[in-house]
Amino acid sequence: MKKFLIMLMVTASIFLFSYTLRPGDEVSIYVFGQPELSLQVVVSVDGTISYPFAGEIYVKGKTTKELEEIIREYVKKVIKDPIVTVYISKYAPMYVYIQGAINTSFDISVDNNMTLSKLVSFLNLSTKTTFDFSNIKLKRNNKVFYVNLEDYYNGKFDEDVVLEEGDIIYIPIQKDKVAYITGPVKNPGEFSFSEAENITLSLLLAKAGGILDEKRRYIKEVEIVEDNVSKVYSSDILEKDIQLKRGAIVNIKTHSEFYVYSNGMKIEFYPDEPKTLGMLVAKVLVDVDKQEILNDGFAIINGNKKIPIKGNENLKLDSGDVVDIIYAPFTVNVVGYKGGVVNLTSKEPRTLSYLIKKLGVDDIESMLDVYVSGKSYKIEDLVFGRTDRELEKGETVVIRYLGENVVYIVGDFSSYVKFPFNEKITLYKVLSRARISDLKRIERVEVNGKKLDVTKDTDIDSGTILRITLKKPIHVTVMGYVKKEGTFAFNYTEKSDLITLFGKSGGFYLGPKLYFISDFVYVIRNNKVISKINVEDILEGKKNMELKDGDFVYVTSREVGHVYVFGYDGEERKYSLIKFTRGETFDLKTLIAKLGGIKKGISKKITILTKDGKKTVDWNENVALENGATVLFERDRKNYVYVVDKDGKANTFYLDEPISLFELITNFDVNKNYKKLEVLSDGTKISIDVSDVEKTLGYIIKPGDVVKILDVPQNVAYVLGEVNKPGIISLNKGTTVLEAVIQAGYINQNASLSSVYLYKGGLNGKAIKINLNDVIKNKTKDLVVEPGDIVYVPSDPFKSALDWIPVINNILSLYNNISTAVK
Structure with missing residues (x-):
């Protein structure tokens, strides 16, 4: 910038020494000893001057030295060795234009070396006022330069600029001595500075109450905007005392806050922490050993994604996720000897032989075997390490005794049922002692993979292992136009069908006084619609459907019907919206009854406008109505035209004679921003683009015509x-x-x-x-x-x-x- 200004001043200095004549300049020509040849002339608008013996001389663009030589050549014709001197006695005006805080022009010809600082003095502009001298724009020959004249007033004289004719100078209004700060400070906003105070970053921070301690580690970068120029700095800039300009904006940017909701708590992650499932486990407060959670826990993410934590420690989380950490300890069910639930930690071997040792079997001779997942193991082989197997979480281990009259139950529940030594064991006795009294509750009973008939009291051998599967409840979700939305469970005693479902959900909306009623039932299974049934058919028992677990049922609604009515009270331009309930027949007869009958003076001919056109019926004819139709009761239909808007609502306009379409949309306040109209005249339809003025002027609208708005406003x-x-x-x-x-x-x-x-x-x-x-x-x-x-x-x-x-x-x-x- 300084190099440019120096070059600008040098150029201007050269310009001063090589000044060329311009129209309006007053030139003095002096010929020594010859007063009749010495005179003052003004350069005319065409760039010429008049001189004796020469006539019109074109001088525009010539220096005074060049003009001296021209005059001397003419004078030499009448005087020997003339001495000629030419100088400018008065310069033509040289205007520069000042804009911004002031708007004026100034003639810089008053000073042969007019600079920007001199101009400020000539204009009597004080540096103590509202002018911003630090950001002056100078436009010259389609190029714009910035000048900081405030530095000139502070002793840096190389910032001044020599002006040229035609320069445009923009002096902005001085901004208030304020600065702005946003971001994690106690009191963000605008802050004023006194004349004695320097606008510095540290003072601005102090005025704003400082950085919030809890947000300090979240700071990412600092943006400083001065004179509409933005610069971004690292957070270290906050520790430095840098100078700011008036109106500076300091925006302290932070990393986006990252948090996860887990087990009822909001867990925050710092910017330098990995946003992973493993880190969440480390941060969650639980009473269980964290290593146990990592090994045997699982996570439910946003209520629909269940994954084991082990192997997914590096799974990335999203801010706002809901992650429930569930600790599911590794347990096995032991039936028989020392029966119960046994927990094996991640530090213990999860093997069958270790389980037997942990139970402390001390009488090997009294044990028959160990039964797991359909396979039998000898107790002594397990104790002495001759055989073994890995256990699975939730597995059932049966330890059978010798010489006991017992039955072992596995499956949906585990039990050890013991009988007197000589008592005969039957299926019903086993179920009774296992507290299963309702056989309908049972889905399946198996012995060694073979299904038993639960309707028969089959004999059961002592030591038998029974696998019992119970019926699970079915869950179905229903939403839409029903009285109670939600998920409903069907237990084994209930029929899982649509009729039962709507009994649980309170039924449909079908009251005789309702304007909207339940319409169709959609059954969705595995993301596909498998059935669509009319509500009336379900109510009348004509149709039903068995439901399965996880089905989604949605009930739609429909409006019984409505029409727009004009003119039934004699006011053609007034309309009413008439709605019908389920208990009312949607026809013309019911409509007339709802209106209180046809009033005296109304025509017996009724016009009905629908999306397909119009029809005229006698008032005592009973016809079905169409939803959204317009019904016109008229006194004098032949003198009206109808404009139907984009919503199907009709407006009537009285005409005593045909007019052009252009007059209609102009005189009757039809929105001209609708691009296309359709005219129905004598049973013929025609579409017209109203942007074509010639067509709208040429098309004649007659009483009885219907004009429909087809397009949306082009506004x-x-x-x-x-x-x-x-x-x-x-x-x-x-x-x-x-x-x-x-x-x-x-x-x-x-x-x-x-x-x-x-x-x-x-x-x-x-x-x-x-x-x-x-x-x-x-x-x-x-x-x-x-x-x-x-x-x-x-x-x-x-x-x-x-x-x-x-x-x-x-x-x-x-x-x-x-x-x-x-x-």
């Missing part, structure tokens, strides 16, 4: 340029330029609010320049944006509306290409 405009969300916005009535910019996400850091352009009707329309800074300060009135307008927020305040048209054209072409690709 949009473009907001482009330096906004956060450039593109298309929707307009409301009266939307202003500032409101449109806010809809587009407001301005970014490059925006120039003083030079916003509104192109009315598009780029080919009139361009209006708006100073939104003045609008925000209520110094000027905002403008209304209309459909098809373009609002452009530029980055350069010096470019004209014409300069931006190629840029906007390129942006619009990009949007059109994207729209075409999407379509």
Whole structure:
């Protein structure tokens, strides 16, 4: 920057010594001893001067030395060896233009060496006022340079600049002596500094109450924005006392907070900690040895994913996950000798021989064998290590005695049933002593893989191992238009079908006074719809269906019916929405009854408008109605036209003579932003694009015609340029330029609010320049944006509306290409 300024001053100095004449300059020509040839002339607008013996001389762009030689050649014709002197007695005005905090122009010809600092003095601008001399912009020959004149006033004289004619100087308004801070500080916000205080980072932090201790380790980086330029620093910058500019914004950024909900607690992870299942186990507070959890625990993630912790310690978690840590100790069920549940820790061998030793078998001779999963082992082989096997979690181990009259039960529950020595053992006796009194509860009974008939009291040998499987409850979820949603269980005594399910859920909504009723039942199994049944068929017992565990049942609803009614009370433009309940017949006769009959003076001819067209019926004809239809009771139908909006609602307009479609949409306040209309006239349909003015002017609407709105409003405009969300916005009535910019996400850091352009009707329309800074300060009135307008927020305040048209054209072409690709 300094090199540029030095070069600028050198160039300006050379310029001063090689000044060329311009229109308006007053030139003094002096010929020694010849007063009649000495005169003062002004360079005319065409760059010429008049001189005796020479006539018109073109002098624009010539130096005074060059003009001296030209004059001397002419004078030599009448005087020998003339002495000629030419100098500028008065310079033509040389204007520079000042914008920003002040708006004016200044003639720098008053000083042959006018610099920026001298200009400030000439304009009587004080450094103690609201002018920001540290960020001056100088535009020269389509190039913009920045000058910090505040450094000049602080003794750095190399910052001054020699001005040239046509320079544009932008002096911004001095910002308040404030700075902003956001992020994990006690009191984020804006802070003022006195004239005696330097704006430093450490003082700003102190004013904000300092960094929150609990958030200090989460700090990621620090962003400092000064003069719309952002720089990012490491967190170490917070320990340094750096100087900030007025209006600086300090944004302390943190790592995203990472937490997991586990066992009813919120568990936070620090930025340097791995976000894994293993780390969660380490952080969770439990009474069980963590190593046992790692080996025998499992996790349920977000309620639907159950995985063992062992082997998944490095599974990555997402912030906000709900992870329940469940400790499932390794247990086996022992039936017979020292029967019960035995827990084997991860530090113990999980083998059958170790289990026998842990039980402390001290009378090997009295043992028959050990039975596990259909295989028998000799007790002495296990004790002396001649055989062994790995145990599985939850496995049942039966240790059978010699000489005892017993039966061992495994399966859904474990039991050891002992009988007197000489008593005969039967199936029913075993079930009774095992406290299974209801045979319907039993799904299956097996001996050595063979199924027994539970309807017969079969003899059972002593020492037999019975595997009993019990019936499990069925769970079905029902949602939708039922009185009680939820998951319902069917036990073994209940029928698991639709009729029973809706009995549990309170039934359907089918009351005679309801406007909406239950409609269809969908049964979904394994993510597929396997059945669709009408609710009425289930109620009447015509259809039913057996359900299975995990089925999902959804009940839809439907509206009984509604119509829009016009004119039944004689007011053609007033309508009523009439709804029907389930207890009412959805027909014209019921409608007339609900309206209290047809009033005197109303035509007996009734018009019904539906999506397929219209039909006229006599009032005493009873016809079924269509949901959403419009029913017209008329006094004088032949003098009305009907406009049906996009929702099917009709509006009537009185016509005493045919008019054009353009007059209809203009005079009767039809929204012109609807692009397409359909006209139904004498049974003929025609579609019209209302953007084609010639067609709308040429198409005649007659009384009795029906006009339907087919399209949605095209009520949009473009907001482009330096906004956060450039593109298309929707307009409301009266939307202003500032409101449109806010809809587009407001301005970014490059925006120039003083030079916003509104192109009315598009780029080919009139361009209006708006100073939104003045609008925000209520110094000027905002403008209304209309459909098809373009609002452009530029980055350069010096470019004209014409300069931006190629840029906007390129942006619009990009949007059109994207729209075409999407379509």
